[in-house]
Amino acid sequence: MTDLVRLDINLQTPQGCGVRSSGGPLLSRRYVGGAGQQVHLIEGGTERDGAPLYCLHATAYSGQSLAPLVRALAPSRRVAAMDTPGYGASDAPAQRLDLPGYVDAVEAAFNAAREGCIDIFGYHTGALIAAELARRHPGRVRRLVLIGVPFFSGDEQAAWRHRLAQPATLTADLDQFRERWDFFVRDRPPGVDLGKGFENFVDELRAWPNGWWAHDAAFRFDVQECFAAIRQPVLIINPHNHLAAASRQAAAALRRARIVEMPHLANGIFDVAAGEVADLIDGFLNEE
Template sequence: MGERIRRRYVDGRYGQVHLRENTPVAGVPLICLHATAYASRSFGALLAALDGTRHVIAIDTPGYGESDAPPMPIGIAAYAAAIAEVLPERFDLFGYHTGVSIAAEIAIAEPERVGRLTMMGVPYFQAIDFAGWRARLAARHELRETLAQFEERWDFLVMGRPEGLPLHRGFENFVDELKAWPNGWWAHAALFDHDLTARLPLIPVPVTVLNPPGHLADPSRVAAALIPDATVVELPELSGAVLDRHADVLARLVVATEEVVA
C-alpha cells in the first residue's frame, strides 16, 4: 500500500471509526466507501496511486473492518449519518456497491458539503433479480463451532477470486468478512431495504458513474438514468479486480472529476 498510507481512528456515534488515508494535500479530499462485507483496504491501491496528488480517505463502515459496530442492525441513512459526522467540512465521495447507497444518502442529506459523487458498481438490483440477490447477499449467519461455516466464503473470496487479484488480497478480503461475522449481513440487509428507485432522483450533486464490465454494468446504466445530473463513463477495457488492477485508471478519472477549490 505504500509507507505513507496511515491508519487512524476517530470517535463516532457507535464507538470508533477506522480509516486509511494517504498524504494530505491541498484541495477537497476524496472519501471512499467500500462494498459489504469488505473494508477500507479495498481502496489501498487507489490511495497509493493518488498519494501526493489527492488526499484520499477510505472509511471502514461501522461494523466492518476495524470500525466498531452499532448495537443492532441499522438502515443506510443511519450508516450515512454515522460516517458523515466524522468527515471534513467539504469532500467528494466515491462509493462502491453498498458504498454507493451510503454515499447517495450523504449527498442527499448534506449537499452543501459534497462537491461530486463518483459511483462504481451501482447496486440497482431492481434491474435484475432483486429477490434472488437479496436471498443470496442478505442471508443471516450464526456463529457455530465448525470451520465448515466459512468454506463457501473461502471458495468465493480466495479460490474464486477475480482475475488479477493476488492471493494475499483474496485472503485479506476473507479476513475482513470474518471480522464482521456473523453480522456481516447487516449492511446488505440495509442495502436491499434502501429504495434506490426513490432516492436516486433526489441526489442534488453531479454524479459520475464509472462502469466496468460485470453483473452490475446494466443496472448501473439504468440507475444513472434516474439521477438528475449523471454522466456514465463506460470502461469496457477494465476487467477482474478493478480496484486493485486498475487503480491508475481510476486515479486519473477521480482527479479529472474533482471539485476545484477557489
C-alpha cells in the same frame, strides 16, 4: 478519550510506521469519534485546495479493500477510506441499522473529523451510502463517484436481498467459510495474487457473522427516490460485471451523471487497475 486519535501503522505487516507498496506513497490510519463509536480510516495525501475525497467500501469488505485506490490517488489529493461501522476496524453498532442509520454513522464520523466540503466515492453498498449523503447535503458533498451501483427495485431488489442478506450463525465448523474461501482465494480474478486473495478473505470475515447487515439495509432502501433528488455532478465508472446494467440504470436516474464504460474490467478492479480508476476520478474531480 479524545475525539481524534492517529495511529501510523503498517497495513500489511505488524511492524513499521506506515504502509508503502512498491514505489507507492505512505498511508496512515486513524480513528475518529468517541467511545463505542470509533470509526477507522486509512488515509493518504496532504491538504490541497480541493475538497478531500472520502471512499466507502462494499459489504462485507472494509476500507482495506480500497487501500490501492487511496495509494493511487494520494499524490494528487487528500483521500481516506472509511470502515463502515461494523466492518473492518470500526466499532460495530449495537443493533442492525437501516441504510439511513449507516448514513447517520458516517456523517457523525465526518463531523468528528471536522470535515467541511467533501467529495465522496462509493462502491456497491458504499455507493448507496454515498448517494444518500449527497442527497441530504447538497452544500457539503461537492461531487460523487460511484462504482457497482445496486440500483434495484421491486422483485429484483427482493431477490438480491434474499441472496446476499441471509443471517449467519458462527459455528465450530470450518466448512461454513468454504464458499467465501473459494470466491476470494481459489477462484480469485486474474491478476490478484494468492496473498492478496487471502487478505481479502480475512478482511471480509472480520464482520462475520453480521456482515450481511449492510446488504439487508441496502436492498431495502428506496434508491429511485434518493437518486432522483441528487443534484451534484456524478461520475459512474462501469466495469462489466454483474452490476453493469444496474449502474447504467442508476446513471439514467440521475440529473447530472456521466458514465464511463470499462469493458476490460470485471472483478478485483482495485487490485488490478487502481491507477486507471484513479486517473478517471482525478480528471472528474479536477474539472471546473
